[in-house]
Each structure stands twice: as structure tokens, then as C-alpha cells.
Amino acid sequence: MNATLTALAVIFTQLSLVAFGGGNTVLPEMHRQVTDVHQWLTDADFAALFALAQAAPGPNMMVVPLIGWHVAGAAGMLVSTVAIFGPSSVLTAVALRLWRRFKDNEWRRAVQAGLVPVSVGLVTASAVLIVQAADHTWILLAISAGVALVATTTRLHPLWLLAAGAVIGWSGFGQ
Amino acid sequence: MALGDSEHAGTGTAELPPTTSAPTVGDLFRGFLLLGLTGFGGVLPLAHHMIVERRRWLSGQEFTELLGLCQFLPGGNIINLAVAIGMNFRGIAGALAALIGLIAAPTAIVITFGVIYARFQSDPHVVHMFAGLAAAAAGLLVSVAIKIALPLRRRPIAIGIAVICLAAIAVLQWPLVPTMLVLAPVSIVLTRRIGA
Numbered sequence: 001m002n003a004t005l006t007a008l009a010v011i012f013t014q015l016s017l018v019a020f021g022g023g024n025t026v027l028p029e030m031h032r033q034v035t036d037v038h039q040w041l042t043d044a045d046f047a048a049l050f051a052l053a054q055a056a057p058g059p060n061m062m063v064v065p066l067i068g069w070h071v072a073g074a075a076g077m078l079v080s081t082v083a084i085f086g087p088s089s090v091l092t093a094v095a096l097r098l099w100r101r102f103k104d105n106e107w108r109r110a111v112q113a114g115l116v117p118v119s120v121g122l123v124t125a126s127a128v129l130i131v132q133a134a135d136h137t138w139i140l141l142a143i144s145a146g147v148a149l150v151a152t153t154t155r156l157h158p159l160w161l162l163a164a165g166a167v168i169g170w171s172g173f174g175q
Numbered sequence: 176m177a178l179g180d181s182e183h184a185g186t187g188t189a190e191l192p193p194t195t196s197a198p199t200v201g202d203l204f205r206g207f208l209l210l211g212l213t214g215f216g217g218v219l220p221l222a223h224h225m226i227v228e229r230r231r232w233l234s235g236q237e238f239t240e241l242l243g244l245c246q247f248l249p250g251g252n253i254i255n256l257a258v259a260i261g262m263n264f265r266g267i268a269g270a271l272a273a274l275i276g277l278i279a280a281p282t283a284i285v286i287t288f289g290v291i292y293a294r295f296q297s298d299p300h301v302v303h304m305f306a307g308l309a310a311a312a313a314g315l316l317v318s319v320a321i322k323i324a325l326p327l328r329r330r331p332i333a334i335g336i337a338v339i340c341l342a343a344i345a346v347l348q349w350p351l352v353p354t355m356l357v358l359a360p361v362s363i364v365l366t367r368r369i370g371a
Contacts, residue, residue, distance in 0.1 A: 056285040085254055118340050
């Protein structure tokens with residue numbers, strides 16, 4: 001059990017520090033580690049856990065606590081959660097301090113302004129990839145398009161739109 | 176589950192000024208706890224809604240700039256954003272409050288879902304409902320992309336960089352680290368020289 005917990009800690013600490021651009025970028029490596037290297041889960045298990053984490057609220061790395069729980073119960077969940085969120089958070093806190101120290105520095109302003117277009121490109125890329133992953137039928141694509149339109153043009157709380165999507169999905173119409 | 180709260184003022188969609196009083200450690204914990212609880216299909220759409228439009232902790236521009244820094248660092252973007260906002264207003268205590276607030280509820284919920292799903296995964300209604308929920312979540316992310324891209328509309332070079340970034344990651348599926356290492360410096364230099 002201790003060996004398993006140590007392995008979980010090592011794997012998710014490494015993934016935490018190389019997850020440039022967020023959780024989706026390290027999914028292939030995470031999959032390789034837990035299904036191939038350690039064989040804790042089958043391919044089908046991994047896919048099911050990932051779908052669940054997407055349907056649940058929260059940041060998109062919530063598949064990690066679920067994998068930890070599946071592999072080693074409550075202790076596995078705790079170790080995996082701290083390992084995936086801890087190291088990157090410490091790095092962010094340190095980076096922010098440096099960032100603020102140079103607040104009125106001319107190069108900092110240039111870096112900050114220059115990162116905006118890249119940031120817009122990355123979020124747009126995520127949107128494209130998520131739409132591709134989620135929308136397998138015309139009705140699902142229509143739900144995405146309708147939600148995008150309403151969310152862009154009104155200030156309706158997003159939870160109402162999610163509820164509408166879930167209800168249309170539940171009916172099975174078009175699926 | 177709280178659906179909007181008393182602070183949900185009926186203000187317009189124009190640029191809103193940030194509030195003058197900084198959030199306390201408790202505000203940060205409660206704000207991110209609510210985000211974690213209601214952020215189905217990724218928290219970014221709701222984070223923008225809460226931080227910029229509703230609680231006005233940051234202006235739209237400050238949000239995009241801080242998000243840019245968080246995307247540049249490893250780790251989940253929203254996780255980093257919570258740490259950065261917490262740190263920004265209340266130091267390490269604020270960062271811990273925001274981070275723990277953000278992940279506590281989703282962790283409990285995702286485990287509960289795991290248990291429920293294991294029991295009902297043969298029910299087609301459940302499968303279809305999750306598909307509809309995922310589709311709606313995808314639509315919300317599209318809306319966020321549109322909202323943060325709109326301020327670039329009169330800046331052709333910035334649009335060009337965003338489109339190249341989009342094509343590299345989503346179409347060509349290039350690895351993120353080398354893509355960023357090339358695009359970020361190019362974008363910084365061009366933005367500075369041309370004021371793009």
C-alpha cells in the first residue's frame with residue numbers, strides 16, 4: 001500500500017510540474033502511467049473515470065482524485081490531490097511574487113500585453129477540442145451552439161444552461 | 176446548490192470597474208467554494224462570470240492578464256488563477272483559502288459520482304444526460320473564447336497570433352511547451368514594437 005501511495009505521489013507531482021496549459025495536456029502521459037506502467041486501471045476504466053470527471057463540477061483535473069480513490073481508496077485520493085495541485089500552486093505563488101515586484105517595470109508590461117493573444121489562442125483551442133470530444137450527434141452540437149449563443153449575448157447564470165443541456169440529454173432526443 | 180446570490184446585480188455587459196474593497200480570506204474561500212460547486216464542465220466560464228461580472232474582484236483586462244500568466248505556468252489554469260488571486264489579495268492564507276475552497280467540493284462530488292455511476296452505468300437515460308451536460312459545458316467554453324477574443328477585434332497582429340496558436344494546438348496538435356516557447360516571445364516582441 002505504501003509503495004502504491006509513493007508511486008501515486010511521484011507520478012502526479014511530475015505531472016503537476018509539466019502540465020503547461022492545464023490538465024488536458026498531460027492526459028496522454030497520465031493514461032500511460034496508470035494503465036501501462038502500473039496497470040492499476042484498464043483503458044475502459046480510464047475512459048469512464050475521465051467522462052465522470054468532465055460531468056462533475058470543478059477544475060478539469062478532477063479526474064486525478066478519482067484515479068487516486070480508485071487505486072488506493074481515501075489515502076490514495078488525498079495523496080493524488082496534494083501531489084497534482086501542490087507543486088504547481090507553489091510555483092504559481094512564487095512566480096506571482098516576482099511578477100508583482102516588477103509591477104511598473106516596462107518589460108513586465110510588454111510581457112503581460114504580449115501574452116494576451118497567446119492566451120486567447122489557447123482558450124479557443126481548448127473550446128475547439130472540447131466541442132470535438134463532446135459533440136458526437138447533431139443534437140449535442142445544437143446544444144453547444146445554443147448555449148454558446150445565449151451565454152455570449154445574455155448574463156443568464158451558466159448553471160441554467162447546463163441544466164437545460166442535461167434535461168435535453170436525459171430525454172434522449174436525437175441521440 | 177446556490178443558483179446566483181443577492182450580489183447578482185442586473186448591470187449591463189459593458190466593462191465594469193473592479194470593487195474598491197479587497198476580498199477577505201473568508202470571501203475568497205466562499206467565492207471559490209461556490210465556483211467549485213457550480214462549475215460543471217470546467218470552471219473558466221463561471222470564474223469569469225463571478226470574478227469580473229458579479230463580484231468585480233478584477234477588471235476584464237486584469238482577469239485576462241492574470242489568466243495569461245497562469246496559462247504560462249504548469250498546472251490547471253483555474254487552480255493557478257485561484258492561487259494567484261488569493262495570493263494577490265491576502266498572501267499565502269488567501270492562496271490556501273482559494274485553492275482549498277475550489278477543490279474541496281468537486282473532490283467530494285466526483286467521488287460520489289464515481290460511486291453512483293458504477294451503480295447506474297447501464298441506464299441509457301444517465302448516459303444521455305451526461306452527454307447533454309458535456310455538450311452544454313462545451314458551449315459555455317466556446318462563449319468564453321468569444322468573450323476574451325472580442326477585445327482583440329481591431330488588432331490584426333494580435334488576431335494573427337491567436338489564430339496561429341489555435342491552429343498549432345487544436346488543428347496540428349503540436350506539443351504545448353515548444354509551441355509556447357516560440358509563440359510567447361514572438362507575441363511579446365511584436366506587441367511591443369508595433370503596439371499590435
